[in-house]
Amino acid sequence: MALSESFVNQHVKNWIDGWNKHDIKTVLSMYSENIEFSSPKVKVVYPERTSSKISNQKELEEYWLKALKNNFPSLNFTPKEVLIQENKILLEYYATLDGKHRTSVIEKFEFQDGLITKSSVFYGSEEAI
Template structure:
């Protein structure tokens, strides 16, 4: 199996631009249909027991709510880190600094994403 080819800077730019335009469909275009998203914010926002969402429909509902509720939401890219079939974006969001790691699968789409927030 060939390694997945990802240009970290291109991914970062496109992902960030989609978020800053509040274009939900452009954001979701980066993800596989069966994506898994992990974030400690999920239980706080949804009341769910675990901080895991599975599949694009769950992400669409979760992020759609966030984009509606935060009309001034903007992310500022601080750094891009790359690994084997992974990219980590370090950025400033409305809650402070975030490190989000993206694991890529088929067609260079995100199969899993893990968001970590600055403590405090």
């Protein structure tokens, strides 16, 4: 089932706002319990892990809380572009980590019944701002 433009716009707004407030509960409410999440940053937060994948909401919450506390305490997102394809959103945004540097990010979200069931994160180069 294709996502509507109004759903996508509201989802992106809520997702960005939740992240910028570091409101993990709000962000998590957009994800399925059995989320498939993949990001190279998983290995930054958990260097002992052999996989960059997370497969449930509880583990995702622990990862995000630890990342915000220990690795990225001033994380902020600025949206750049949104593309819609059927039940998927491709969101391009800047992740500002310290107020001085930002990284270009593309995140692919797949939805079922209004919730994210799969999320894959891809990082570009870091640049000074």
